[in-house]
Amino acid sequence: MPWRTPRSSSVALAGAVILIPAQQKAGPRPSLDLPGTLLVCAGLFGLVYGFANVDSHPWSAPSTYGFLAGGAVLLAAFAWWQTRAPHPLLPLRVILDRTRGGSDLAIFIGGIGLSGAFLFLNYYMQGILRYSPVMTGLAFLPMVATLVIESPRWTGR
Numbered sequence: 001m002p003w004r005t006p007r008s009s010s011v012a013l014a015g016a017v018i019l020i021p022a023q024q025k026a027g028p029r030p031s032l033d034l035p036g037t038l039l040v041c042a043g044l045f046g047l048v049y050g051f052a053n054v055d056s057h058p059w060s061a062p063s064t065y066g067f068l069a070g071g072a073v074l075l076a077a078f079a080w081w082q083t084r085a086p087h088p089l090l091p092l093r094v095i096l097d098r099t100r101g102g103s104d105l106a107i108f109i110g111g112i113g114l115s116g117a118f119l120f121l122n123y124y125m126q127g128i129l130r131y132s133p134v135m136t137g138l139a140f141l142p143m144v145a146t147l148v149i150e151s152p153r154w155t156g157r
Contacts, residue, residue, distance in 0.1 A: 030087035037089060039078035046071025114147075 050067030057064050082088040095101045118140070125131040125139055 033085045033087055033089045036078060036081050036085055039074055039081055040089065043071045043074030043078055046074060 046067045048071075050064055050071055053061070053064045053067060059065070079092075082090055082092055095104065121140070122136060125136045126133065131139060
């Protein structure tokens with residue numbers, strides 16, 4: 001990169017040292033919630049592996065519903081643990097706040113809808129219209145560009 005020279009890095013570092021004030025230690029940092037981390041990681045693994053297992057096994061296979069049920073139980077245990085942990089990973093007050101929880105739910109539902117739209121449009125374009133994968137990607141560009149351009153305008157609403 002022609003604009004990034006050692007001199008510009010030195011100037012940036014010197015400016016940062018001079019202009020950015022030093023932060024005072026506020027106290028001891030909270031420790032990592034290790035049980036919560038293990039519960040949420042294992043729960044999400046169980047759900048993802050359970051859904052991915054359907055590709056090679058039927059829904060009625062013990063490995064499929066076992067991983068899905070185990071993941072759900074572990075995520076419920078994670079939610080229970082977060083009410084009792086001294087330094088929770090996800091304090092429930094964050095989710096239970098009406099504004100923040102509502103926006104998180106809206107983002108989640110919108111993401112599910114958008115993923116479904118991309119999945120089925122992909123099937124339609126490649127299976128019915130016989131587009132190549134590259135043509136399918138190019139056909140998605142107007143929708144993606146519209147999402148990128150319009151999303152900042154509508155996020156506040």
